[in-house]
Amino acid sequence: MRTKKTTLAAALAAAAALTLSACGSETGPADKPVADVSTATSDKAATVLHQPFTKPDLVLTDTHGKKFDLRERTRGKPTLIYFGYTNCPDVCPLTMSNIALAKRALPKADQDELQVVFVTTDPERDTPSSLGSWLKAQDPTFVGLTGEFPAIQAGARQIGIGIDPPKVEKDGTVTSMHGAQVVAFSPRTDKGYVLYGEDTTADDYTKDLPKLITGATP
Numbered sequence: 001m002r003t004k005k006t007t008l009a010a011a012l013a014a015a016a017a018l019t020l021s022a023c024g025s026e027t028g029p030a031d032k033p034v035a036d037v038s039t040a041t042s043d044k045a046a047t048v049l050h051q052p053f054t055k056p057d058l059v060l061t062d063t064h065g066k067k068f069d070l071r072e073r074t075r076g077k078p079t080l081i082y083f084g085y086t087n088c089p090d091v092c093p094l095t096m097s098n099i100a101l102a103k104r105a106l107p108k109a110d111q112d113e114l115q116v117v118f119v120t121t122d123p124e125r126d127t128p129s130s131l132g133s134w135l136k137a138q139d140p141t142f143v144g145l146t147g148e149f150p151a152i153q154a155g156a157r158q159i160g161i162g163i164d165p166p167k168v169e170k171d172g173t174v175t176s177m178h179g180a181q182v183v184a185f186s187p188r189t190d191k192g193y194v195l196y197g198e199d200t201t202a203d204d205y206t207k208d209l210p211k212l213i214t215g216a217t218p
Contacts, residue, residue: 045204046184046194046218053192055185056081056155060119060147063132068145070117070155071190078213079115079185081192083156083163085122085176086134091198093138095182100139102205110213113187117143119152121163121178159183159192188215 055071062068070081080099084092096118103111118135120126123146126134131144146152149165156163156179163178184194194212196204208218 044218045196045200046208047196048217049193049195052186052189053159053183055079055190055192056158058119058145058151058155060145060151060155061128063128063135063144065128068143070145073143074115074117074185075190076187077113077115078187078215079117080182080212081117081119081159081185082182083119083121083152083161083178084180085120085166085178086126086131087122087174088176091180095180095198095200096135096138096142098200098202099182099205100142101202102209103139105206106209106213110210111141113213114209115143116141117145119145119155121152121156122166122174122176123147123149123152124166125174184212186215187213194218 055074058070060068060070082092082095082099084095086092096116099116103114103116106114116139118131120131126144126146128144128146131146135142135144153163153165161179161181161183164176166174166176168174180198182196182200183192184196185192194208194217211218
């Protein structure tokens with residue numbers, strides 16, 4: 001798997017550029033940019049969006065095979081949303097691991113309040129069962145969602161994340177390309193007001209999560 005970062009001209013909010021990542025199979029190419037998201041220059045891991053995103057209108061299937069209405073189930077709660085897939089060899093598991101480590105550093109009450117939602121970009125392979133097993137190894141409280149790809153793609157676009165359908169290469173490997181940003185939603189407004197890129201570390205999340213829990217700006 002190769003990861004290539006490409007800077008794109010963004011047409012959203014501040015019309016700035018964001019470095020993107022794409023995931024593929026271990027030997028498959030992943031060299032196509034797939035998303036634009038507004039951002040601002042900062043020496044911090046967090047990028048505060050000048051025009052916050054509305055939470056995606058997504059009704060998908062959770063890891064227990066039950067319907068999950070994203071807006072309804074996370075209303076009024078600090079929420080992190082990430083689009084990725086379980087067969088990703090690097091970026092996706094690292095991102096979720098970093099969040100899990102930071103979450104464990106929170107007081108128990110704050111851990112219970114924080115919602116971390118992982119939406120698969122590869123629903124054909126990420127069944128509720130396989131998605132649940134993968135997330136359990138990260139944090140058993142993480143919410144995993146799967147469903148029809150067009151619905152997932154449309155939901156990702158609502159928060160500026162571009163994803164492409166998984167592609168089977170000639171050698172049989174699978175490439176799934178998606179924006180690798182984590183979007184944090186405020187419990188006060190339910191708006192996505194903070195963005196994190198793939199280079200965000202566990203220490204970065206550890207420092208910021210206490211503020212995100214309250215809806216404050218990191």
